[in-house]
Amino acid sequence: MTAIAQRASGRRRRSGRPGIWARLSRNHLAVVGLGIVAGMCVLALMTPLLPLADPNATDLAARLKRPFTDGHLLGTDQLGRDMLSRILWGARVSIAVGAVATIVAATIGSLIGIVAGFYGRWLDNTLMRGVDMLMAFPYMLLALAIVAALGPGLLNALFAIAIVNIPFFARSVRGVTISLVRLEYVDAARMSGLGNGRILFSEILPNVVPVIVVTMSTTLGWMILETAGLSFLGLGAQPPQADLGSMLGDGRKLAITAPHVATIPGLVILVLVIGINLLGDGIRDVLDPRLKSGALSRPRAMTEVAPAAMSQPERSAHSNAALALDRLSTEFRIGHDVYHATRDISFQVAPGECVGIVGESGSGKSVTAMSVLGLVPTPPGLIAGGQVVYQEENLLAAPLPRLQQVRGGQIAYVFQDPLTTLNPLYTVGDQIAETVERHQGLSRRDAWQRAVELMESVHIPDAAGRARAYPHELSGGMRQRIVIAMALANDPDVIIADEPTTALDVTIQAQVLKLLDELRRKHNAALVFITHDFGVVSEICDHVQVMYAGEVVESGRVQDVFERPLHPYTRRLMSCIPQLGRGRNPIAAIPGLPPAVNDLPPGCPFAPRCDVATAACTPRPISLAPHGEGREVRCIRPGESPA
Numbered sequence: 080m081t082a083i084a085q086r087a088s089g090r091r092r093r094s095g096r097p098g099i100w101a102r103l104s105r106n107h108l109a110v111v112g113l114g115i116v117a118g119m120c121v122l123a124l125m126t127p128l129l130p131l132a133d134p135n136a137t138d139l140a141a142r143l144k145r146p147f148t149d150g151h152l153l154g155t156d157q158l159g160r161d162m163l164s165r166i167l168w169g170a171r172v173s174i175a176v177g178a179v180a181t182i183v184a185a186t187i188g189s190l191i192g193i194v195a196g197f198y199g200r201w202l203d204n205t206l207m208r209g210v211d212m213l214m215a216f217p218y219m220l221l222a223l224a225i226v227a228a229l230g231p232g233l234l235n236a237l238f239a240i241a242i243v244n245i246p247f248f249a250r251s252v253r254g255v256t257i258s259l260v261r262l263e264y265v266d267a268a269r270m271s272g273l274g275n276g277r278i279l280f281s282e283i284l285p286n287v288v289p290v291i292v293v294t295m296s297t298t299l300g301w302m303i304l305e306t307a308g309l310s311f312l313g314l315g316a317q318p319p320q321a322d323l324g325s326m327l328g329d330g331r332k333l334a335i336t337a338p339h340v341a342t343i344p345g346l347v348i349l350v351l352v353i354g355i356n357l358l359g360d361g362i363r364d365v366l367d368p369r370l371k372s373g374a375l376s377r378p379r380a381m382t383e384v385a386p387a388a389m390s391q392p393e394r395s396a397h398s399n400a401a402l403a404l405d406r407l408s409t410e411f412r413i414g415h416d417v418y419h420a421t422r423d424i425s426f427q428v429a430p431g432e433c434v435g436i437v438g439e440s441g442s443g444k445s446v447t448a449m450s451v452l453g454l455v456p457t458p459p460g461l462i463a464g465g466q467v468v469y470q471e472e473n474l475l476a477a478p479l480p481r482l483q484q485v486r487g488g489q490i491a492y493v494f495q496d497p498l499t500t501l502n503p504l505y506t507v508g509d510q511i512a513e514t515v516e517r518h519q520g521l522s523r524r525d526a527w528q529r530a531v532e533l534m535e536s537v538h539i540p541d542a543a544g545r546a547r548a549y550p551h552e553l554s555g556g557m558r559q560r561i562v563i564a565m566a567l568a569n570d571p572d573v574i575i576a577d578e579p580t581t582a583l584d585v586t587i588q589a590q591v592l593k594l595l596d597e598l599r600r601k602h603n604a605a606l607v608f609i610t611h612d613f614g615v616v617s618e619i620c621d622h623v624q625v626m627y628a629g630e631v632v633e634s635g636r637v638q639d640v641f642e643r644p645l646h647p648y649t650r651r652l653m654s655c656i657p658q659l660g661r662g663r664n665p666i667a668a669i670p671g672l673p674p675a676v677n678d679l680p681p682g683c684p685f686a687p688r689c690d691v692a693t694a695a696c697t698p699r700p701i702s703l704a705p706h707g708e709g710r711e712v713r714c715i716r717p718g719e720s721p722a
């Protein structure tokens with residue numbers, strides 16, 4: 080490993096994903112919650128050791144003393160018992176009962192959920208119908224009925240609360256288990272000869288545990304409240320034992336004459352439950368990073384754009400281009416981290432021309448393409464700077480209605496995986512017709528006719544019959560053609576195809592490439608083609624932009640770049656293409672990994688993996704510089720090969 084590589088990998092280690100505590104500590108509300116819960120638990124544990132009065136010792140002469148009276152920090156109750164002592168002993172009982180009820184409900188509920196989800200069939204039916212019966216009763220009424228049947232008392236209240244919460248655990252754990260059971264790695268475990276028990280413990284349980292922990296952390300506060308509710312009604316803690324709920328119940332008759340008797344236990348319940356809930360939310364965010372990154376939140380209809388990216392282009396600056404990107408930069412803001420996914424991307428594509436964007440996974444190809452139509456999800460995405468010029472207008476400054484007109488109308492997008500972009504519940508004909516109807520205002524009948532024509536134009540045999548098929552009834556290549564037909568529906572000026580052939584075998588891949596090439600020539604549409612495969616670029620593209628770690632590192636005519644790659648990354652990427660007749664030559668994979676885009680090195684990000692890097696590559700950023708006709712490269716040693 081070179082010194083540069085060592086430095087970079089050291090940096091990567093330091094910038095590695097922060098641990099659970101570090102992530103929890105970034106959530107200020109969770110820290111407050113943790114402080115409250117930890118403080119309460121320490122006090123509850125230390126209560127027997129503290130120099131407190133006997134919580135049950137009555138002193139009628141000292142009844143209903145106000146807080147801060149001599150010897151009674153929180154006053155006394157109607158029997159002259161010390162409130163501070165009773166609150167601490169009561170909180171101890173409430174926390175213990177809530178925690179034990181949570182553990183009991185989580186254990187039984189999760190067991191039911193895992194077994195039902197894993198074994199399915201009659202076992203699932205039987206267990207889930209039982210759970211449904213529990214859920215069919217109003218919640219608190221069921222708890223009351225159970226305590227009434229078992230008799231009042233703290234232990235019975237605990238059982239009642241645990242029983243009514245079992246369905247929550249059972250339902251959520253069953254759902255997760257069902258989705259896991261269908262995954263390939265579980266099938267692989269089964270095929271490798273593991274029994275059901277081993278699969279449950281080694282494959283399913285570890286993936287279900289975070290769900291159980293999250294559900295527990297968010298249910299604990301609720302369980303403490305419910306226990307307090309039962310005690311408040313006189314069905315939980317029985318005198319002389321007290322918990323926070325029974326103290327609240329005792330104090331309610333004195334709300335006017337001695338409000339502190341009810342207010343203090345009420346406030347303690349409030350603070351305790353708020354603390355547990357804040358901590359529970361924090362734990363959920365830590366265990367499910369998708370929540371923190373915004374991946375589960377509903378994105379806005381268009382990407383947020385910083386004011387710096389809203390200026391209008393100078394007239395005729397890109398007059399020959401169907402689409403021009405000018406210093407486009409997009410980032411993701413997650414917590415305190417900023418991920419610079421793409422930086423200063425500039426290129427243009429003329430009508431009838433194809434520009435390829437090529438690079439490794441994570442180099443920023445899709446983010447560049449999605450930024451054009453404001454499709455990067457916000458949160459956490461933000462277009463931080465630059466322009467996307469279409470018909471002398473900066474689309475980044477366009478309002479949503481204008482953008483919606485352009486999306487799928489003048490600029491069409493072919494997504495990577497047609498199975499996830501096509502709606503499984505509608506026929507493919509319906510979905511193409513909808514695109515036509517929406518943009519061209521045709522009648523349903525005419526739109527359907529147009530859908531069939533479009534399917535014919537992408538060479539789908541028996542188009543009229545196939546239009547009535549659902550996406551799952553078509554092959555992968557056929558589905559990709561449907562998505563291309565949808566893209567063509569409104570005769571777009573620009574087609575952006577995001578790795579449209581990745582999921583296809585080579586024969587179908589070649590057919591789809593030929594089709595796209597034929598269509599762009601026929602319709603004189605500009606094509607932006609995203610791929611990680613240089614071989615595909617050579618087949619279809621006129622120009623290429625090579626991306627690495629969010630930046631264009633080289634651009635030029637495909638033929639020129641192929642004949643003489645200038646950037647060491649391009650050279651290494653091209654040497655990954657298998658060549659006919661050189662079957663025995665090993666393919667030279669690029670060692671190492673791209674840098675994390677939230678912790679980029681100051682100089683060339685490729686330097687740690689580069690075979691011609693020197694110390695001069697790392698201290699400062701390297702700009703994209705012209706190099707011969709129509710070519711640009713971001714390297715201080717362009718075209719050099721290792722000695």
Ligand SMILES: Nc1ncnc2c1ncn2[C@@H]1O[C@H](COP(=O)(O)OP(=O)(O)OP(=O)(O)O)[C@@H](O)[C@H]1O
Nearest residue numbers: 411418420439440441442443444445446447611676
């Ligand atoms: N929703 C998101 N939240 C946070 N980071 C994201 C999000 N989407 C993309 N990124 C980051 O942006 C960077 C560029 O991702 P992008 O999807 O553009 O890569 P790509 O080159 O298209 O990769 P692939 O070929 O695998 O699709 C990556 O570092 C990725 O982790």
